[in-house]
Amino acid sequence: MNIYVVVKPVPDPKTKLTYDPEQKTVIRAGLATVINPPDKNALETGLRLREQSGGRVTVFSLAPPSAGESLKETLAMGADEVYLVSDPVFAGSDTLITALILARAISAIGVPDLVLAGDRTTDSGTSHVPAQLGEWLGLPHLANACEIVLRDQKNLAVKTSLDEVFISYRVTLPAVVSVTRRINRPRLATLLEMVRSRSKPVTLLDAAALNLSPEQTGLNASPTKPGRLLPARPVVKEGTIMSGTVGEMAQEILNRLQSLGYGPKAGGGLG
Amino acid sequence: MEEAYSGIMVYAEAAGSGLKCSARELMGHAGILAAKIQELENKQVPVSAVILGPQNLEPAKTLTGFAGRVYWCDRKELTVYHPGLYAGAITGLVEKYRPEIVMFAAGPAGSELAATCAARLKTGLAAHAVELEINRDGHLVQLVVSYGENIMGEILCPAHRPQMVTVQSGILEPPVSGTAAGELIREEIDLRDDGRLTITAIEGKGNEACRLEEAEVVLAGGYGLKNKKNWLQLEELADLLGAATGCTRPVLDEHWVDDEDLMIGISGKTIHPRVYLGIGISGSSHHTAGIQKAGWIIAVNNDVQARLLQMADLRIVGDGPAIVAEMIKIIKGGNTST
Numbered sequence: 001m002n003i004y005v006v007v008k009p010v011p012d013p014k015t016k017l018t019y020d021p022e023q024k025t026v027i028r029a030g031l032a033t034v035i036n037p038p039d040k041n042a043l044e045t046g047l048r049l050r051e052q053s054g055g056r057v058t059v060f061s062l063a064p065p066s067a068g069e070s071l072k073e074t075l076a077m078g079a080d081e082v083y084l085v086s087d088p089v090f091a092g093s094d095t096l097i098t099a100l101i102l103a104r105a106i107s108a109i110g111v112p113d114l115v116l117a118g119d120r121t122t123d124s125g126t127s128h129v130p131a132q133l134g135e136w137l138g139l140p141h142l143a144n145a146c147e148i149v150l151r152d153q154k155n156l157a158v159k160t161s162l163d164e165v166f167i168s169y170r171v172t173l174p175a176v177v178s179v180t181r182r183i184n185r186p187r188l189a190t191l192l193e194m195v196r197s198r199s200k201p202v203t204l205l206d207a208a209a210l211n212l213s214p215e216q217t218g219l220n221a222s223p224t225k226p227g228r229l230l231p232a233r234p235v236v237k238e239g240t241i242m243s244g245t246v247g248e249m250a251q252e253i254l255n256r257l258q259s260l261g262y263g264p265k266a267g268g269g270l271g
Numbered sequence: 272m273e274e275a276y277s278g279i280m281v282y283a284e285a286a287g288s289g290l291k292c293s294a295r296e297l298m299g300h301a302g303i304l305a306a307k308i309q310e311l312e313n314k315q316v317p318v319s320a321v322i323l324g325p326q327n328l329e330p331a332k333t334l335t336g337f338a339g340r341v342y343w344c345d346r347k348e349l350t351v352y353h354p355g356l357y358a359g360a361i362t363g364l365v366e367k368y369r370p371e372i373v374m375f376a377a378g379p380a381g382s383e384l385a386a387t388c389a390a391r392l393k394t395g396l397a398a399h400a401v402e403l404e405i406n407r408d409g410h411l412v413q414l415v416v417s418y419g420e421n422i423m424g425e426i427l428c429p430a431h432r433p434q435m436v437t438v439q440s441g442i443l444e445p446p447v448s449g450t451a452a453g454e455l456i457r458e459e460i461d462l463r464d465d466g467r468l469t470i471t472a473i474e475g476k477g478n479e480a481c482r483l484e485e486a487e488v489v490l491a492g493g494y495g496l497k498n499k500k501n502w503l504q505l506e507e508l509a510d511l512l513g514a515a516t517g518c519t520r521p522v523l524d525e526h527w528v529d530d531e532d533l534m535i536g537i538s539g540k541t542i543h544p545r546v547y548l549g550i551g552i553s554g555s556s557h558h559t560a561g562i563q564k565a566g567w568i569i570a571v572n573n574d575v576q577a578r579l580l581q582m583a584d585l586r587i588v589g590d591g592p593a594i595v596a597e598m599i600k601i602i603k604g605g606n607t608s609t
Contacts, residue, residue: 013521013524019417019422037523037524094395095386095396095398096389096390096393096394096395096396099390120538122520122524124398125398125399125537125538125557126382126386126396126398126399127382127383127386127398127538128382128385128386128389128396128398129386131354131383131386131387131390132386132387132389132390134387135387135390135391136390140355140465140467140468141354141355141387142354142468143354143379143382143383144379144380144383157471159472160379161379161476161531161532162352162378162379162380163378163379163380164286164475164476165473165474165475165476166472166473166474166475166476167351167352167470167472167473167474168470168471168472168473168474169353169468169469169470169471170468170469170471171467171468171469172466172467172468175467175468180531181523181529181531182529182530182531185526185529222395223393223394223395223396223428223430223431224395224396224397224426224427224428225426225427225428225429226424226425226426226427227412227424227425227426227427228424228425229417229422229423229424229425230414230422230423230424230425231421231422231423232416232421232422232423232556235563235582236581236582237568237581237582237583237584239568239580239581239582239583239584239585239586240584240585240586241575241580241586241588242585242586242587242588243587243588243589244589246589246590246593246594246597247597247601249571249587249589249594249597250594250597250598250600250601251601252585252587253548253569253571253585253587253594253598254598254601254602256567256569256585257488257512257546257548257569260545260546260567262487262488262512262513262514262545262546264511264512264513264602
């Protein structure tokens, strides 16, 4: 089974972000990144399907060249190769154009049996790209997958998690499926695998390789445009500040809960 | 190009025999925006709603209280959520009626549908808007929470129509009842099903799914809990208090818990408990957008500057995990010093 996994390097949550005042977007060049956590669940899904039915797992990522290093982790986890889709003209692309670029990259290498992705990113978090990628590729697509089972070489059983229900589908391959975190627990790469991954290929695909002209990508081609950046306006309350020993603070919270009518439930000590 | 598009269309989700809260909220938003455009451009701005599924006649009737026109597509293939067919129906209606704005609720299905429709219509879509405005050009300005810093970003879609948006639920108070006398229109939409996606089973999540949204007391934990052991202690405390547990995204990233239904905030749940108790949560906008409607806020954090503390009625400056452990000890020990 030939499987592609689309991953996004996202800002390391432990680093501080800077914004480009012109583009009004996060400056991604040189930013410390990690693989978007749900994308690791997608990769894990792909690796398990490969273990079951053979084939290859290839990672695609639209990111600045500096993200190449964090993509090595996908190779260490077990991906066979990585395509880094990168070009300065891609900067500022919105989700529709990001999906277009990824669709071009996937078509250029050859449409696989299955394209997997995480269902949302921890940075912009729109969750639009997998569905829009499916549309650009003309493939059926599903989001919010919490279970994926290969029924036969042509069909996949996919269980999706919505607000109040799980809905299961049978989807004919090739297809695009985005997964939630609850689908599995991604494996950790060992140090040895990290070292071995250095010899696996990371291939760059730029705009020229994808036959994309500068007018077709980036901020100018994107239907949505960022406007002003504004400070968030949090609700600030005149709260009571309290500090003291751990015992005093714990008791204060319990007292407050009780005064609001929410003591520990029956069987607890308070009542 | 813009002249050809007019009005606001809302995709309304039904729940049981009624409308989801998010659908009523969207109708409220749409009414306010329509009035603004109307005032600015001195033109009629009709508000319409789309509802899918043959079982949804009653919710469709309810919608006529909020919208000038309710387009109800009752094809039996639309009984259960099918992303391709639902997107086909909505896209078909957008092409037929050409609204200038199309709104969805930012849930798992709404986001998938909106993205699919935007790709088919080759137009722009903003996600999880927390505020919507009309600028002096008559364009929709969508305010979204930017990642990381406590910054809001405006998103515009100046040259493509319709302007599409998913709206974070629980931000605006939904109108209780509508006063419009809308028209209910049954729509015959040509649905092309290529058969590549078929529904095989539906299973309710049971009460667990709504536990967080319906809870009167929510105990939420963040990165400041430091490890999984402390998260499990928080769950134990929630159990003792009869509270629901919720979390911030880092808790999921660290795999202290894997259930995404527990995440509060943008792309997670919007909650409205009477009491919210947040432990080890700094209070990024991504999280706090989900607790705007909480009654009492109690926050525990080491850092006196933490934003969540600024929002709280009771601010405890101290070590979250230690306080959680102590609360468990007090409750179990029956130490009633009050």
